Amino acid sequence: MNKGRVYIISGPSGSGKDTVLKEIFKVMPEIKFSISSITRDMRSGEVEGEKYNFITRERFEQMLADDELLEHNLFLGNYYGTPKAPVINCVENGQDIFIEVDVNGAAQIRQKMPDAVSVFIMPPSLEVLKARLCGRGTDSDEIIEKRLNEALREISRAPEYDYVVVNDNLQTAINNIVSIMSVDKFKTDRNLNLINQVLSK
Numbered sequence: 001m002n003k004g005r006v007y008i009i010s011g012p013s014g015s016g017k018d019t020v021l022k023e024i025f026k027v028m029p030e031i032k033f034s035i036s037s038i039t040r041d042m043r044s045g046e047v048e049g050e051k052y053n054f055i056t057r058e059r060f061e062q063m064l065a066d067d068e069l070l071e072h073n074l075f076l077g078n079y080y081g082t083p084k085a086p087v088i089n090c091v092e093n094g095q096d097i098f099i100e101v102d103v104n105g106a107a108q109i110r111q112k113m114p115d116a117v118s119v120f121i122m123p124p125s126l127e128v129l130k131a132r133l134c135g136r137g138t139d140s141d142e143i144i145e146k147r148l149n150e151a152l153r154e155i156s157r158a159p160e161y162d163y164v165v166v167n168d169n170l171q172t173a174i175n176n177i178v179s180i181m182s183v184d185k186f187k188t189d190r191n192l193n194l195i196n197q198v199l200s201k
């Protein structure tokens with residue numbers, strides 16, 4: 001069996017990556033999603049265990065000490081981390097998995113999993129990004145300002161990624177990610193079993 005592919009997905013807050021990902025799971029329900037363990041407070045509308053497991057700082061530090069995390073990052077004073085075991089299980093079982101992380105987390109995963117394919121979701125412009133952050137209505141002005149600065153820092157690291165997808169039109173962004181995944185199926189490293197099977201006959 002061929003191994004599954006890890007897709008690293010990043011994009012600043014306000015890039016619309018959550019919406020893009022939700023829509024992709026509708027068209028490709030077989031794709032797994034890595035549920036992060038995080039220490040920030042739950043926002044209204046969020047559901048425990050859907051995108052995040054909301055855990056205490058103590059529990060997070062214990063996971064770190066026990067080497068249970070593939071990567072982790074401190075973002076605006078809160079820990080975010082990717083539990084290692086579910087990702088490894090998926091890959092070993094031939095299933096593709098999306099891991100949504102910030103640029104620091106992405107760099108850590110690339111080091112440990114050089115085969116991972118990384119995609120950076122970009123807002124079309126700074127104006128659109130600002131409008132999206134303000135329109136959310138969930139954060140204070142101070143937090144919005146911090147998120148904007150963080151967004152600029154993240155965008156400056158977009159060149160580290162394999163692919164950049166602009167989220168101007170939602171459907172186009174979805175189609176472009178699906179195209180990346182379609183082409184990836186033909187990469188040589190995903191077809192070594194096939195090649196060896198033919199050769200061994």
Ligand code: 5GP
Pocket residue numbers: 010011012013036037040071072073075080081082100101102104105106
């Ligand atoms: P938010 O608090 O807006 O949900 O997420 C803040 C940032 O943390 C986003 O850039 C998001 O992509 C990132 N993030 C979410 N989960 C993880 C994770 O498991 N690890 C890392 N390093 N970043 C994460």
